[in-house]
Amino acid sequence: MAQTKSRFDGSQTYVATDDLKLAVNAAITLQRPLLIKGEPGTGKTMLAEEVAAALKMPLLQWHIKSTTKAQQGLYEYDAVSRLRDSQLGDEKVNDIRNYIVKGVLWQAFEANEPTVLLIDEIDKADIEFPNDLLREIDRMEFYVYETRELIKAKHRPLVIITSNNEKELPDAFLRRCFFHYISFPDAGTMQSIVDVHHPNIKQDLLDAALKSFYQIRALPGLKKKPSTSELIDWLKLLLAEDIPAQALYSSDEKVVVPPLHGALLKNEQDVHLFERLVMMNRNHR
Amino acid sequence: MPVSVREFLTLLEALKSGVIEPSIDDFYQLARMTLVKDEQYFDRFDQVFGAYFNGIEQIIALQPDIPLDWLEKKLQRVLTDEEKAALKKLGGPEALQKRLEVLMKEQKEWHGGGKKWIGAGGSSPFGHSGYHPEGIRIGGESAGNRTAIKVWETREFKDYDSDLALGTRNIKLALRRLRRFAREGSHLELDLDKTIHSTAANAGMLDIQMRPERHNQVKVLLLMDVGGSMDDHIQRIAELFSAAKTEFKHLEHYYFHNCVYENLWQSNRRRRDQVTKTQDIINKYGPEYKLIFVGDATMSPYEILSPNGSVEYNNPEAGAIWVNRLIDHFPHFAWLNPEPESVWQYRQSIDIMQKLMKDRMYPVTLNGLESAMRQLSK
Numbered sequence: 001m002a003q004t005k006s007r008f009d010g011s012q013t014y015v016a017t018d019d020l021k022l023a024v025n026a027a028i029t030l031q032r033p034l035l036i037k038g039e040p041g042t043g044k045t046m047l048a049e050e051v052a053a054a055l056k057m058p059l060l061q062w063h064i065k066s067t068t069k070a071q072q073g074l075y076e077y078d079a080v081s082r083l084r085d086s087q088l089g090d091e092k093v094n095d096i097r098n099y100i101v102k103g104v105l106w107q108a109f110e111a112n113e114p115t116v117l118l119i120d121e122i123d124k125a126d127i128e129f130p131n132d133l134l135r136e137i138d139r140m141e142f143y144v145y146e147t148r149e150l151i152k153a154k155h156r157p158l159v160i161i162t163s164n165n166e167k168e169l170p171d172a173f174l175r176r177c178f179f180h181y182i183s184f185p186d187a188g189t190m191q192s193i194v195d196v197h198h199p200n201i202k203q204d205l206l207d208a209a210l211k212s213f214y215q216i217r218a219l220p221g222l223k224k225k226p227s228t229s230e231l232i233d234w235l236k237l238l239l240a241e242d243i244p245a246q247a248l249y250s251s252d253e254k255v256v257v258p259p260l261h262g263a264l265l266k267n268e269q270d271v272h273l274f275e276r277l278v279m280m281n282r283n284h285r
Numbered sequence: 286m287p288v289s290v291r292e293f294l295t296l297l298e299a300l301k302s303g304v305i306e307p308s309i310d311d312f313y314q315l316a317r318m319t320l321v322k323d324e325q326y327f328d329r330f331d332q333v334f335g336a337y338f339n340g341i342e343q344i345i346a347l348q349p350d351i352p353l354d355w356l357e358k359k360l361q362r363v364l365t366d367e368e369k370a371a372l373k374k375l376g377g378p379e380a381l382q383k384r385l386e387v388l389m390k391e392q393k394e395w396h397g398g399g400k401k402w403i404g405a406g407g408s409s410p411f412g413h414s415g416y417h418p419e420g421i422r423i424g425g426e427s428a429g430n431r432t433a434i435k436v437w438e439t440r441e442f443k444d445y446d447s448d449l450a451l452g453t454r455n456i457k458l459a460l461r462r463l464r465r466f467a468r469e470g471s472h473l474e475l476d477l478d479k480t481i482h483s484t485a486a487n488a489g490m491l492d493i494q495m496r497p498e499r500h501n502q503v504k505v506l507l508l509m510d511v512g513g514s515m516d517d518h519i520q521r522i523a524e525l526f527s528a529a530k531t532e533f534k535h536l537e538h539y540y541f542h543n544c545v546y547e548n549l550w551q552s553n554r555r556r557r558d559q560v561t562k563t564q565d566i567i568n569k570y571g572p573e574y575k576l577i578f579v580g581d582a583t584m585s586p587y588e589i590l591s592p593n594g595s596v597e598y599n600n601p602e603a604g605a606i607w608v609n610r611l612i613d614h615f616p617h618f619a620w621l622n623p624e625p626e627s628v629w630q631y632r633q634s635i636d637i638m639q640k641l642m643k644d645r646m647y648p649v650t651l652n653g654l655e656s657a658m659r660q661l662s663k
Contacts, residue, residue: 026299029302029304030295030302080481083481083484168323171322174322175291177322179318179322180318
């Protein structure tokens, strides 16, 4: 077995705060699933990718939709192909194993090394979904009725679960997890996040951009506040268009609509609100 | 705060496994992570944790009897980063405690802004409002450097507590109770699982099973009180309404003032000229609509009970008659009252309305909404 690191300390491309590192390391040491919540765009899904890369473990991803069933993560019995093969008289039809399609959990259980298993946006699924996975995540085993065999994990995978808070999760499920809430980064953390993504950005442009970003976030009544990923995209646009820092605050101290603000505000009501506030501010001076 | 034995055992296991350094910051993070599973309880956790550990800190801090005027902040020492880096840690709580005892014997008077004595605004490990990489805070406020063991005091998760305010998010969660997927209607789709089962049971002869397509069929008729005593509640009701709009396929809303009479209206600006007869609404919407009244039911009893009782015009029939007509037609009904439940008993009109509603009046809190939704989906 390859030597794996057992501690996560952030990575070159991902800034992890101390409490987040502690949460990941506790989940690794105690082999419990880690539930991550937080505002959209705070890097919940990225975390699993970065942990997998930092610990050099393969990453298995399971993206949940509203129609996803717990069973699909274990295995699916492809009855339709079997039916077709039986009509055609195919030899394969005699062995039911040919028609069992392995799900993500099965792949994680039978892997020869520990893996990172990401269950992304678990709240999208039906309310019963997490309950259906309790035993599998707890005991790391499940039973295949069609072939009458018990699948047991060779290595406990590190399970990372993300949620956007659209549904409340059942208590029995929560009890088994560690929980971490990613708060919106403060200005200092944000600066280091930006440094990771745009190492060559000019300091004055960054200062001006961060200032307008936090100003926009502080506006009352926004339907959707801009998040970290939107800030990164916006900075990318600013750099691509080679916009000078002066454009973000004009010389006569007036508030301006920052260029390319469409990258930050994704809703036309928000854009209107913002423009109206800027206009009002101008008239006041 | 819901915490189970299992979670407590997990915390003990985590402590035993040595995943954290023996520091109070890490312990705080670890305890929160294992015991609290919802950010709405973070604030409560912070308060309890703070209360408990403040006590312990005070035991340490109170043992030596430090005169209060030593701690008076008269000047603030400003340190450069090099100076900060040069400050040495004394090496753990025990060393700090010893040093404090020594100082207690030697110090005779006020010392502020310095680096040795107990005082304020300096870089000594003892006192407050200053900077030291590892110190004991005695009195006063932290200077905001956050190296003192004080994360939980900022209470940054206050906004997430569900008891404080009923935000749009909570309302949405409660309203989801009402949204049930019912299978009903004419569009059919192939039920693959059932087909496979019945084909197998049929010894391999194909037996196709169909089922109706799934769609959201909850229909809601929302009647809302506007104006007068409802003005205080407008913001909360607007939130409720904006949450409701995205939740249901069929949502019809009408306004009334204080009590329902023979006319309702859909736009507040044109309430004088564009009214809808209540009888028309009863005829138009079927009994499968769920009827929700929103109002504070705070008015004079005459406005409910007697003809010509309305404050605005002369109504030929009493409000109670119209309420009864509505709830006779719509068997699923509830009344949401934004007034706190504790004042209900002192208002005669609320009592009358509660009786008319057959005790189906609920407060606009998360619990109240949940009971109302449960009632409506019966």
